[in-house]
Amino acid sequence: MKVLTQNYKTGELALIEVPMPTIKHGHLLIRTVASAVSVGTEKSMIELAQKNLIGKALARPDWVAQVTKKIKTEGLLEAYRQADGRLNIPVPLGYSSAGVVEEIGGGVDMFSVGDSVVSLGSGYASHSEYVLMPRALCVKKPSSISFDEASFAALGGIALESLRLAKPEIGHRTAVIGLGLLGQITVQVLKANGCKVLGVDILQNRLQLAKTVGCDAVFDSSTADLEAEAMGFSRGYGLDSVIITASTKSDEPLRQAASMCMERATIVASGLVGLNIPRDLFFEKELNLVIPKGWGPGLSEAAVSEPLSSVLVSQFRWSGIENVRTFLDLVEAGAVNVKALISRQFRFSEAVRAYQKVLKGDIGTNVGVVLNYDELPRVKTEMILSLSSGIKTNPSGNRNVTIAIVGAGQYARGTLLPCLGKIDEAHLHWIVSARGINAQAMAKKYGISNISSNYNEALSDDSTDLVILLTRHGLHASMVCDVLESHKHVFVEKPLAITRRQLDKVIVARSKAEDAHLFVGYNRRFSPFSEWLKKKFSVVSGPLGINFRINAGSVSRDSWIYDSDEGGGRIIGEVCHYIDLVQFFSGSLITEVYCQSFGAAHHHPTDNVAIFVRTENDCVSTISYFSGGDKSYPRERIEIIGGEAIGVLDNFRTATFSRFGRTKTAGKSMGSNWGHRELLITSLRSILDGRESPVAMVEYVNNSLTTFSLEESMRLNKPITVEKCAIEIPDNK
Secondary structure, eight states, X not given: OEEEEEETTTOOEEEEEOOOOOOOTTEEEEEEEEEEEOHHHHHHHHHHHTSOHHHHHHHOHHHHHHHHHHHXXXXXXXXXXXXXXXXXXXXXXXXXXXXXXXXXXTTOOSOOTTOEEEEEOTTTSOSBSEEEEEGGGEEEOOTTSXXXXXXXXXXXXXXXXXXXXXXXXXXXXXXXXXXXXXXXXXXHHHHHTTOEEEEEESOHHHHHHHHHTTOSEEEETTTSOHHHHHHHHTTTSOEEEEEEOOOBSOSHHHHHHHHHEEEEEEEEEOSSBOOOOOHHHHHHHTOEEEOOOTTOSSOSHHHHTSOOOHHHHHHOTTOHHHHHHHHHHHHHHTSSOSGGGEEEEEEGGGHHHHHHHHHHTOSOSSOEXXXXXXXXXXXXXGGEEEOOTTOOXXXXXXXXXXXXXXXXXXXIIIIIHHHHTTOTTEEEEEEEOSSSHHHHHHHHHHTOOEEESOHHHHHTOTTOOEEEEOSOGXXXXXXXXXXHHTTOEEEEOSOSOSSHHHHHHHHHHHHHOTTSOEEEOOOGGGSHHHHHHHHHGGGOOSOOEEEEEEEOOOXXXXXXXXXXXXXXXXXXIIIXXXXXXXXXXXXXXXXXXXXXXXXXXXXXXXXXXXXXXXXTTSOXXXXXXXXXXXXXXXXXXXXXXXXXXXXXXETTTEEEEEETTEEEEEXXXXXXXXXXXXXXXXXXXXXXXXXXXXXXHHHHHHHHHHHHHHHHHHHHTSOEEOOOOOSOOOOOO
């Protein structure tokens, strides 16, 4: 299938071929019939992407600040890899479309195959022949309105949310500054609410269109005295509210709005405008400024993953979805005329040309642009896309391992693939991702010949030796079991499992696949700095004390990391790294833990934890894992003490060992060396040479059981003895 994308690094617009999405739980596969081009918003995104590096830096100083912090803490090379992984990929354009349900996943009971629906959301409802949509971002289309009209639903939702924040009443006099597509819809929504509406713009065709769709008065802001006109329009009182839908970096629309308002009026800034507040005007009139969150509340990552329910409605009477439904009701009732706003329609095959016209402003007198899609039968084989033409199938003359990568997120793009691409023993043959866009870009970059949205395709390929799983945590255990049952080697990014039941299933699957290796992505023990310190402490007798200080950084409360089914929380998902290092430096399994959390009233309970760990050989460790620190400060510091020696590992950039008054230092690297490359090389060579895996299966199991015990200790506020697994665990190959 085809999807319209833009590369944020190069600015290139392109229709690219990607595999058909694979249906999953809680989602709908929708064949797109029409999608709306949000001219103002998407034009701004495109223009930003097409700027050179300096232009991007000037436009987004927040991006520059993030990169600067990364360089300071982890080095230039690591910062470049991560930035390239985020920017040098095609990003789908579009966020509002309408189509027909082709397939439904488990847990979806509000929709059926064949339903006509509206799809919403950036990254989901893109300009694409098919879209894979969370059920919470879909609404049934009223049968009496066309797909073209319904494709504007997201913009209608934004207009409704702006109105609800402005809180206009019947008879209120309000203004809309900026009469592009969103502004024209906002005018009509306000009129449906019984308001008198004044429209402001600098383009005559937009002013005329606004009058056609219901504006009571319009003024050219480049020539009119807006303050005087507003006073006349409002019978000398000033406007009750102003909604700004313009798209400009200038603060002038905000000043204009403030000058037009009565005392204690509300200004809603829906458009992408400058927000340097004119304090004198706001102070004099005690004005309120509100910035809406898209088309309404209740559409966070966490909410999107859940089905719609009465709980959401009770929390947000007018949620984003309810705003969209209300807009569709207004269109169905004839209170909003979307057809009058449609200026141009293009076949989807002409999407690039359509956007070129949008950028030039060559879209006619009106403001709406619609992409229409040919009705294509769904082809199952489109889940696989071959790029083998011209690509070497064996880029190295050495022995190598044929690899399938499952997952093409930031970790794959910014970390694993840059490492694998430089390892001779690695032959990248498959890349799999649910939506396929990132996979397509990575396939071209690293010479991977096969792309799919279904990882079973890679498992069924007899040439696949090793499957690398880089999915969300909740999928790790089940996928590991699938790979082991196919008698292929498996590398899974941490953690191995997020529940005890999952772990038991992995142990059973591992016991039945004696010919397969299992590797877990605990990379830090493979860092040259860790290896160097371990060797230095090999001459030290007696138990060690190990202190970890982790400046973890905050994560959005809506993140999947905290979801009990997808992420498991930060102890299971991230602290497991330091549990592995305790095992590594002590040379022993963990027997007892104690964990306390603080700040749970303001943060997730796993965000800030103080941990005590004891091992079988009587080593003790403390892990201070805190999220509230300065992100520009290094993330990790490890201190190992014992046998009259002290070792310090500082953010995996430097390591020192001091004993008997003498200090030795490992060579400082160009950046943090977290051990990813060394782990991958060691794993591949274990497969090629038929050696046992570098980490025993019993250590992986003990790691998972330890993190489960830490969560239990945190809940019960008492020390917990780590359970010994009752199932016999074979050596890890």
